[in-house]
Amino acid sequence: MTRHILVIRLGSLGDVILTSPAVLNLKIAHPGSKLVFLTKERFGEVARMIPGVDEVRTIPERIGSTDLYRLVLDLDRTNFDIVVDLHGNFRSWFVRTLLGSSQSNVYPKRRLERWLIVHRKQFPREDQHTIDLYNALISRNGLPTPSRRPILMIADPNQNHFMRSRENVVVIAPGAAHENKKWPIERFSEVARALHRRFGSKIAWVVTRDDAGIHNLDSLPEGSFVELVDAPIPTVAEVMAGARLSIANDSGLAHLSSAVGTPVIAVFGPTHPALGFAPRGLFDVVAEIDEYCRPCSLHGKTPCFRTERFCMTRLSTNDVLERAVRLFESPVNVERALFVDRDGTIAVERHYVSNPDEIELIPGAAQALRRARDAGFKIVVVSNQSGVARGHFGIDAVERTNARLRSLLRNEGVEPDLMLYCPHHPHGSISGYSFACACRKPAPGMAEQAAIELGIDLRRSYVIGDKIDDVTMASVMGGSAILVRTGYGSDSEARLSGLVQPRGLAVCDNLAGAVDEILKRS
Ligand SMILES: [Zn+2]
Known part of the structure; x- marks a missing residue:
């Protein structure tokens, strides 16, 4: 008999991507099962790229409790054997509880540990990556967890223009969910120009609608710059997969690059890798500086209380450029x-x-x-x-x-x-x-x-x-x-x-x- 598994992670982009190892591990542990992923509408596309996902169900951005109840009734017809709640908020609780499956697993958010890091700067002896917390939920049932890095399925690399031509592209993604988490946009531009001068790189500027048009890369020659504004995630993923590297803030796009196998340099300011959300690809790099007030919040939402966002302004263009040059000069993804x-x-x-x-x-x-x-x-x-x-x-x-x-x-x-x-x-x-x-x-x-x-x-x-x-x-x-x-x-x-x-x-x-x-x- 086919086992039915429901995985719930409603958002955001980065978090959905970070569930991919756990999803793949679940599916490996239950061959022949059918795995349904429940997420918000705008993350449906990325959930479809997670290996092991058979079906994606989505809920609208804003959903009333009547509609949510209707959705649960509809889901309930499937009779899920296993429900894995990797979200752990009220709505996922609602869905999970009403479905009442025989086996239910909820992701432990480690609120206390994370609170201690943010408010007392007490760092645990070992970092607890969110991926490991998700996986711990699965290994608790005695199942192996071979997948430990995010992974998204990209189309055949031989079909991807960028991957096939081995073009020298650098993706720059200067956006982030919160203003506080954004490294100054001029610095992204400076790094882009420097990489173009030094390595002849073409620059793919990936931005959301809000960030569009504020860069200044007019000085790059024609054909060496492309701007993707609010492009669909699968398109961005294709471009990223063909790039030499990406440079981003602590954002969902950093995880996207990592999950399609392209090293990312992620700039961390108000947030901190110890909180468990750093990109985890083989060659990924976090660019950060020590500042006593770091981290000031879990997701970078809290406004800065100092005269300047030193965690960002003290991270120079050169700091990031050096890391990029090192990646350029080491053999990554060449053979x-x-x-x-x-x-x-x-x-x-x-x-x-x-x-x-x-x-x-x-x-x-x-x-x-x-x-x-x-x-x-x-x-x-x-x-x-x-x-x-x-x-x-x-x-x-x-x-x-x-x-x-x-x-x-x-x-x-x-x-x-x-x-x-x-x-x-x-x-x-x-x-x-x-x-x-x-x-x-x-x-x-x-x-x-x-x-x-x-x-x-x-x-x-x-x-x-x-x-x-x-x-x-x-x-x-x-x-x-x-x-x-x-x-x-x-x-x-x-x-x-x-x-x-x-x-x-x-x-x-x-x-x-x-x-x-x-x-x-x-
Ligand atoms: Zn071994």
Whole structure:
């Protein structure tokens, strides 16, 4: 029987985006379920981009209690098995309570902790990111939470003009929900001009109607500046996805950039990352300065009590520019990779391989990897080796087996750029290895490590493997996947239909077929 899940987050833009890891985790934990997302009308478009969302229901900006009651009655016909309230306000309580599902989860807002940060400047020893609070709600029921960074589905990167052409675009988003949170607009302009002079960047100025027309970038040559005023979110997302980086305030657009895989520099003034709303992409940066009065409110609404907004005015153009230059000069999103599973994909599947002599290449695998490398792909082997946590063998055995595989591949003229493995398992028996780590597939830790070391663009990369966890890792990292029928592949194929499917998912007979398919597409 199909399980029905309702997730409630009514707004705002940034908060809806921050629910995406929890939504994806819920859907991964309940394959075949139907997930409905309830939000306000103007966030419907962004909710539709969250992987795992099957249907979006919206409520108008202003809704009377009669209409709200009518909506709940309508929702109630679905008989939701699980209701997850990630909003925790009166209206979400109203919906949740009337629906009376068997399993109801409410996001704990940690009001006291946040109050202490704002009013007493008492910072907790460890930052509690809102994403982790959302996820804690899900793991409380014993479910794994491999997704920990916001993710929105963008169209095929090969179809996105900006991503395909690798144009040098910088998105500037100078708006914010509250006036207090806005870094002076002239400084955004100065940074834009400096990036244009230094790197020849084109500037995409993304603004709401209220912020429009107050910039001064007339000095940029024709064709190097575009202004998007009140553009639909999916359009802004496409432009952002193709940009080198974005520069924004602590705002929903900062999270949008992060969630489509483009690093963002987010300027924080009256708010503070310790409150749990900082962008969390792999390469995201917060630009801020120390000022005793920070943070002065949770969301930046409280008017400044000092003679000047020092938290903003003391953050110079150069402070932000330096961070942008550093991002420009480091390898971010430049390479494409194949993340290839080891056992059952490159090497013949055997139960817990620990003896190097047991490694045997699947026919055609080495040649396929060579073709992919020659076409410009980085080759990264990613392997779950929970045998270590379970006490079947030690790290040294994994290292020896990997070394053997590397030498077999080298003899065939191809060597992986990286060989990574996860020795952990949440229910292992060996201490030090038995916990819910961030690198066991489907968690994307190994792919992220490779992205940092090799400058890999995860959105334009593929995971190839024989297990559901390989396919799911592609969803969590925002890339594509090919399932191979070798190893456990045939069993996995039968379970594909209930999954959150990553972009461009295909099933091929083996690694050679998978590489052919990928090369055909690119
Ligand atoms: Zn691990």
